[in-house]
Amino acid sequence: MPAAGRRLIHDLLFGPFQEFGFLRRALVGCLALALAAPPLGVFLMLRRMSLTADVLGHGILPGVAAGFLLAGLSLPAMALGGALAGLVVAVGAGALSRATGGREDASLAALYLVALALGVALVSWRGGAVELTNLLFGSVLGVDDAALLLMAGAATLTLPVLALAWRPLVLECLDPSFARAVGARGAWWHMAFLALVVLNLIAAFQALGTLMSVGLMMLPAIAARHWATRVGGIVYAAVAIAALSAYAGLLLSFHADVPSGPAVVLAAGLAWLVSVLLGPVDGLLPRFWRRPHLAG
Amino acid sequence: MMRPAEIRLTDLTVSYGRRPAVHHLSGRFAPGSLTAVVGPNGAGKSTLLRTLAGLQQPESGRVEGAAGQVALLPQAVALDRAFPIACLDLVLFGLWGESGAFRAVTRAGRERARAALAAVGLGGFEARPVGSLSTGQFQRLLFARLLLQDAPVILLDEPFNALDARTAADLLAMVHRWHGEGRTVIAVLHDLELVQREFPEALLLARDCLGWGPTEAALSAANRLQARRMAEAWMAGPELCQRRDAA
Missing domain, CATH: 3.40.50.300 (P-loop containing nucleotide triphosphate hydrolases)
Known part of the structure; x- marks a missing residue:
C-alpha cells in the first residue's frame, strides 16, 4: 500500500486517539461499558423488557437533573440523583402496572414521557442549551477521571455479579414457574439485576447521554440474537458488537462533529441492520439463500 | 431418592x-x-x-x-420456548435441588442428564436448541428434567x-x-x-x-x-x- 494510503487510514482510524487524551479516555470508558452493558441488554431482551430499559434510561434523567440543579455539573451529585431516580422507576414501574391491573407497556410509556419532560424542564430551568444537549446526548469532553472511574467501576462490579447470578437469571427468564417451584428466589435476583441496569445507565450518561446510554445496552444485544443460538454465545456476540460500535461511534463523533451518544448508537444501529440482514439466525437474506432440505 | x-x-x-x-x-x-x-x-x-x-x-x-x-409438571408450562438454550442445559435445571444457584454441575450430573435424555427417547438431542423441538419432543424434554429432579x-x-x-x-x-x-x-x-x-x-x-x-x-x-x-x-x-x- 502506498504511504499516502497508509497515512490516510492512520489519520482516520487511529490518529484521533493518539492525538487527543479526552478521546482516549472516552474510548476506554466506552469499552468498559461495552463489556458490562450488553450482557444486561441480552437478559432484558430475553425477558421482553427492552422497553423497560428505555424507561429506566429516561427515568434517571430527572434525578440527574435534580443533582445538576443542586450542585451544578458535579458527577457525584448527578450520579446519585440518577441512581435514586432509576431505582424508584425500576421498583415503581412493576408495582404500578401490577396495582393498576396489567397493561405494563401503557404504564411504562406514561412513566417515560413524564420522566423525560420533567428532566428537560428541570435542566432548562437553571442550565442552558449546552448543558441540556450534553446531559441528553453525551459529550466525550465530559469523560473526566471521575467519570472514567465510574464507568470502569460499574463494569468491574457488573461482570462478577452477573457471573454469580447467571444461573438464576437464566432460569427466571426461561421458566419462572419452575424457578418458583424449586425456590430459586427469582424476584430477588431480578431486583439485583435491575439495580445493575441502573448502575450501567448512570455510568454511561456522561459519555453517551441519558437518552442514548440505553443504545449501547440494547442494540448490540438485539443484533447479537442473529449470530448465536445460545445465551452464552449471544452475550459474547453482543459484547463484540458493542465494542466495535463504541470505537466506530467515537470516530464518527470526532470526524463528523456529532455528539458522542448518537454517534455510538448509530454505529450500533448499523451493526443491528447488518445483523438483521445477514445474521445466520433468523436473518433476512439467508432466507432467500435456500438450501435443499434434508431427508429427515 | x-x-x-x-x-x-x-x-x-x-x-x-x-x-x-x-x-x-x-x-x-x-x-x-x-x-x-x-x-x-x-x-x-x-x-x-x-x-x-x-x-x-x-x-x-x-x-x-x-x-x-414434590416435583410438578404444570399443564400450561410458562416456559419460554423461544429462549436460546440447548436441550441438555434445560434438563440440567432438574439438578437445581443439588446444585442450587452457585454450585458447579458435576460430571456425574451431566452424565445423568444425558442418561435422562436417552431415557425419554431424546438421545443425541443434547446440543439442539429447545425452540426446534416439536410438541411431543418438548414434552419428552420436560419429562427428562423431571427424571433428573429425582423427587x-x-x-x-x-x-x-x-x-x-x-x-x-x-x-x-x-x-x-x-x-x-x-x-x-x-x-x-x-x-x-x-x-x-x-x-x-x-x-x-x-x-x-x-x-x-x-x-x-x-x-x-x-x-x-x-x-x-x-x-x-x-x-x-x-x-x-x-x-x-x-x-
Whole structure:
C-alpha cells in the first residue's frame, strides 16, 4: 500500500486517539461499558423488557437533573440523583402496572414521557442549551477521571455479579414457574439485576447521554440474537458488537462533529441492520439463500 | 431418592378471590401410590396440584407431607420456548435441588442428564436448541428434567395432552417406572379409559371430592353423573359437551 494510503487510514482510524487524551479516555470508558452493558441488554431482551430499559434510561434523567440543579455539573451529585431516580422507576414501574391491573407497556410509556419532560424542564430551568444537549446526548469532553472511574467501576462490579447470578437469571427468564417451584428466589435476583441496569445507565450518561446510554445496552444485544443460538454465545456476540460500535461511534463523533451518544448508537444501529440482514439466525437474506432440505 | 411420605389433606379449601376451586377436601395419598385426578374443567384439579407443590396457599385446612419432596409438571408450562438454550442445559435445571444457584454441575450430573435424555427417547438431542423441538419432543424434554429432579412425589398436570399415541405410550411407561420405584405419582387426566386401564387409584374432583380410592369405585357411574351435575351448576350458559365432560 502506498504511504499516502497508509497515512490516510492512520489519520482516520487511529490518529484521533493518539492525538487527543479526552478521546482516549472516552474510548476506554466506552469499552468498559461495552463489556458490562450488553450482557444486561441480552437478559432484558430475553425477558421482553427492552422497553423497560428505555424507561429506566429516561427515568434517571430527572434525578440527574435534580443533582445538576443542586450542585451544578458535579458527577457525584448527578450520579446519585440518577441512581435514586432509576431505582424508584425500576421498583415503581412493576408495582404500578401490577396495582393498576396489567397493561405494563401503557404504564411504562406514561412513566417515560413524564420522566423525560420533567428532566428537560428541570435542566432548562437553571442550565442552558449546552448543558441540556450534553446531559441528553453525551459529550466525550465530559469523560473526566471521575467519570472514567465510574464507568470502569460499574463494569468491574457488573461482570462478577452477573457471573454469580447467571444461573438464576437464566432460569427466571426461561421458566419462572419452575424457578418458583424449586425456590430459586427469582424476584430477588431480578431486583439485583435491575439495580445493575441502573448502575450501567448512570455510568454511561456522561459519555453517551441519558437518552442514548440505553443504545449501547440494547442494540448490540438485539443484533447479537442473529449470530448465536445460545445465551452464552449471544452475550459474547453482543459484547463484540458493542465494542466495535463504541470505537466506530467515537470516530464518527470526532470526524463528523456529532455528539458522542448518537454517534455510538448509530454505529450500533448499523451493526443491528447488518445483523438483521445477514445474521445466520433468523436473518433476512439467508432466507432467500435456500438450501435443499434434508431427508429427515 | 428418599422415601416418599404420606400426603395428608385435612379439610383443604383453596380459593381464587371468594370462589373456592378446591372445597373442603380431606384424604390421603399413600406413599408410593399412583393416583389419577379426574374431573370436569374448573374442578380444581390443577389448583390441587399447585397447592401440593406449594405454589398456591390454602385458604383453610392443611396439607402435610408434601413440602420439599414434590416435583410438578404444570399443564400450561410458562416456559419460554423461544429462549436460546440447548436441550441438555434445560434438563440440567432438574439438578437445581443439588446444585442450587452457585454450585458447579458435576460430571456425574451431566452424565445423568444425558442418561435422562436417552431415557425419554431424546438421545443425541443434547446440543439442539429447545425452540426446534416439536410438541411431543418438548414434552419428552420436560419429562427428562423431571427424571433428573429425582423427587419422591411427582405431580403431572395433563401430561399426555396433544401428544401422539407413541409419545403418550413412552411417557406413560415413564410414569409406571416411577411407580415401580416407589415414588408417589399424582396425575391430572381427562382420558377416562386410560385412567381405568393404567391407574390403580383415582380422585374424582368437582371442587368437592366425589370419590377417592380404587379407580373402579371412585369413578362409578353415579359419581361421574354427580360431577357432571355440579359442573353444569357452575356454568352459566351452554351445557358442556357430554363426551368431553364424561372425562
